[in-house]
Amino acid sequence: MTTTARDTASGNVAPDGRAHESGRRRFRGVLPDRMLQHREPRWWQEIAIIGFCYWIYSEIRNLVPQQKSIAERHGRGVQHLQDALHLNFERSLNSFVADHEPIAQVMNYYYATLHFIITIAVLIWLYVAHPRIYRGARTVIFATSLIALAGFYLYPLAPPRLLPQYGYIDTLQVFHTWGSLADPKVAEHSNQYAAMPSLHIGWSLWCGVSIFLCARRMWVRLLGAIYPVCTLLVIVGTANHFIIDAVFGLIVFLIGCGVQYLLSGRSAYRKAPHPPPAMLHAKRSKPETPQSGS
Structure with a gap:
């Protein structure tokens, strides 16, 4: 929509320079407009932010009490619920x-590697190829991860592989996968009862949606759509998660999207608006330094 003199006179122009549709008031989010306008992200700041947030996430996740008896009780409860709902194809x-x-x-x-590799790769791709979308998408994955931390703390849950009485087979342990949680040296540094919600699903949905909505080539978009489905098959096939964990992974991802919308008033995958021309002109023009008299 083109901004006209009539729009300006009638007050229908948003602070970002775009004209509102007549008679409609769009929710603009809780953050001030200057924080919602596009600013070129700086790579060193982004690396520092992502590294710090991931460190905080890892520390808090592993500080959550590993309450084995409670987690196993919750696991039995989830198994019985899924049996009752006939969601027991795991x-x-x-x-x-x-x-x-x-x-x-x-x-x-x-399971052990792509969870991190694909997520980091998509972040870098958005940063390089879609800078006007990057910050909104980054907010979604940060919010999703923080909400998942609350789930880990409030509902410790033993994954199916730690409930062998139901016939599950721990493929990580049986086939001695390098770097797996079945390795005592690895397991002692990770909370094995942080299964609810499944952050593998939350992050894979974020990656899949980001690729599907932002990629230009159809085959790349299809790969993005398939990725969360493959992740679901992997987390269930390796007995690392129940189906219900995956359902709550979807829920926390949707809540993360809601947090981003609440902050900005727009979808994470809608391009951030450029600053208004007046603001750009003010930044570019520098006041002349007064000359001292001779």
Whole structure:
């Protein structure tokens, strides 16, 4: 929509220079307009922010009490609930994966590595290729991760692989996957009862949505759409999560999107507006330094 003199005279122009649709009032978010306008992200600031936030996340996640008895009780409760709802195909998929070592090994390494590699790669891609979207998308994944931390603390949950009485097979342990949580040296530094919600699903949904909405090539967009589905099959096939964990992973991702909308008043994947021309002119023009008299 083109901003006209009539729009300006009628007061229908937003602070970012765009004209509002007549008769409609759009929610503009709780942050001030100057914080919502596009500013070129600086790589060193972003690395510092992401590194600090990830360190905080890791420390808090592993400081959550590993209440084994409570987590196992919650695990039994989730199993009984899924049996009652007939959402109990985890065991069938897990048994199939465990019976085929090549599939199990691929899934194990997928679970252990791609969770971080793909997420970091998508962040870098958004930073480089879509800077006007980057900050909003980054807010979503940060909010999603913080909300998941609350879930880990409030509801410690033993994953299916730690409930062998129900017939689950820990493929990480059976096939001795390098770097897996079945390795005591790795497990002692990680909270194995931080399963609810599934952050693998939360992060993979963020990656998938980001790729699908921002990529130009259709085959890349399709890969983005498939990625969360593959992640769901992996977390269930390796007995690292219940289906209900995945459902709550979706919920926390949607809440993360809601937090971003509350802050900015726009979708995370809507480009941040450029500053109004008057503000740009004010930044570019520098007042002349008064000359001292001779």
